[in-house]
Amino acid sequence: MAGSPAGTGFSSPSPAPPPPKILLAKPGLVTAGSGAGKFGRGGGGDDETVSLRSRLPPIGSLNLLSDSWEFHTDRFLPFLTENTDFTVVGVIGPPGVGKSTIMNELYGFDGSSPGMLPPFAIQSEDTKAMARHCTIGVEPRISAERLILLDTQPVFSPSVLAEMMRPDGSSTISVLSGESLSAELAHELMGIQLGVLLASICHILLVVSEGVHDINMWRLMLTIDLLKHGIPDPSSLNPSYSQSSNLGPDKENKDRAQDGGEEYLAAPVFVHTKLRDEGLSPHSFVQLRKALSQYFRTSSIMRAKYGNMAKGHLVSSVSSDTQSEDSTLTNLFTIPIKSKDDSPRAQYESYNSMLWKLRDQILSMNGPSFARNVSERDWLKNSARIWELVKNSPIIAEYSRTLQSSGMFRR
Numbered sequence: 001m002a003g004s005p006a007g008t009g010f011s012s013p014s015p016a017p018p019p020p021k022i023l024l025a026k027p028g029l030v031t032a033g034s035g036a037g038k039f040g041r042g043g044g045g046d047d048e049t050v051s052l053r054s055r056l057p058p059i060g061s062l063n064l065l066s067d068s069w070e071f072h073t074d075r076f077l078p079f080l081t082e083n084t085d086f087t088v089v090g091v092i093g094p095p096g097v098g099k100s101t102i103m104n105e106l107y108g109f110d111g112s113s114p115g116m117l118p119p120f121a122i123q124s125e126d127t128k129a130m131a132r133h134c135t136i137g138v139e140p141r142i143s144a145e146r147l148i149l150l151d152t153q154p155v156f157s158p159s160v161l162a163e164m165m166r167p168d169g170s171s172t173i174s175v176l177s178g179e180s181l182s183a184e185l186a187h188e189l190m191g192i193q194l195g196v197l198l199a200s201i202c203h204i205l206l207v208v209s210e211g212v213h214d215i216n217m218w219r220l221m222l223t224i225d226l227l228k229h230g231i232p233d234p235s236s237l238n239p240s241y242s243q244s245s246n247l248g249p250d251k252e253n254k255d256r257a258q259d260g261g262e263e264y265l266a267a268p269v270f271v272h273t274k275l276r277d278e279g280l281s282p283h284s285f286v287q288l289r290k291a292l293s294q295y296f297r298t299s300s301i302m303r304a305k306y307g308n309m310a311k312g313h314l315v316s317s318v319s320s321d322t323q324s325e326d327s328t329l330t331n332l333f334t335i336p337i338k339s340k341d342d343s344p345r346a347q348y349e350s351y352n353s354m355l356w357k358l359r360d361q362i363l364s365m366n367g368p369s370f371a372r373n374v375s376e377r378d379w380l381k382n383s384a385r386i387w388e389l390v391k392n393s394p395i396i397a398e399y400s401r402t403l404q405s406s407g408m409f410r411r
Contacts, residue, residue, distance in 0.1 A: 069174065081375070138194075
């Protein structure tokens with residue numbers, strides 16, 4: 001084995017192991033100054049490993065999208081296969097709403113197993129106290145069910161904004177190719193770009209909000225729906241397109257998107273977390289669902305045909321008329337706030353029970369299909385090319401100029 005002392009009698013190298021099919025916790029390829037302290041995982045020091053580290057993101061993880069806002073495939077690609085029967089589930093939401101916890105549940109992580117790290121890091125008490133975020137960019141995992149799970153950094157996050165702001169207020173991150181922006185505007189566009197990417201490369205997109213009154217994520221999804229035009233799914237890219245090429249006019253981008261027919265949009269599932277008793281009643285759920293449907297009534301989110309999941313936490317006391325609503329309504333799921341003993345209260349189910357139900361619903365949900373069959377590995381490679389389309393999107397660039405001229409953001 002690697003690192004064994006000489007003279008043990010094993011002179012021939014062992015064959016290379018097959019690519020792993022399941023990924024749990026974080027890998028050990030971490031540079032001493034960039035991730036080992038954060039994740040508590042170090043690695044050996046052979047020359048090949050050092051060379052590999054030098055061209056990977058400086059984060060001790062498998063980030064597809066790094067803190068420099070660049071897409072990387074090197075680390076995650078070995079975990080993928082030529083299998084074409086897989087489902088991509090992404091998540092987007094503000095800080096502290098439980099995104100990583102939900103993704104750990106979808107993975108099937110059992111937190112009761114001693115010594116096992118969760119696939120996605122969740123906020124510790126220290127992290128909360130320092131108002132920091134755990135996830136940077138896009139963090140992938142793949143489960144036994146061939147679910148490719150994409151956890152993401154929070155949107156509307158003060159800690160993300162603070163980390164990308166220079167003393168003069170400009171952004172340290174190049175969000176739009178070739179344009180210098182203020183940190184506030186770049187931060188606003190990052191959430192939009194992240195959402196457009198996920199809506200383009202995922203089958204199912206979890207849109208997570210806290211409570212029943214926060215509709216900021218609803219607004220963001222409307223903006224994403226508005227600005228996504230011209231961005232294809234990972235199976236519909238023109239084979240001649242090169243990631244490093246300069247993109248042509250808007251029409252050229254739209255032609256690429258139309259290669260696979262109707263424009264693609266991942267199936268959104270709106271998840272509202274940390275609900276208290278007053279928000280858990282069947283009446284409150286029905287009202288929230290009506291408000292959601294009304295909000296998106298003119299968007300393609302409502303016009304698209306998705307396989308609907310069961311109606312969240314509705315219990316048997318809800319009439320069958322309520323449960324047989326129009327199948328074109330958007331998917332909605334609600335999760336109660338976590339209590340210390342996690343015991344169900346009255347007719348309401350517990351926090352853990354609702355997480356389990358959400359997992360079951362997502363695993364059985366029929367999301368939209370890509371225009372053509374694509375393997376896991378080709379999905380990843382094409383996703384990197386889609387990211388270039390997103391960063392060079394003339395529609396998003398025009399939206400940025402509109403925001404800039406509105407006077408809402410410093411120059």
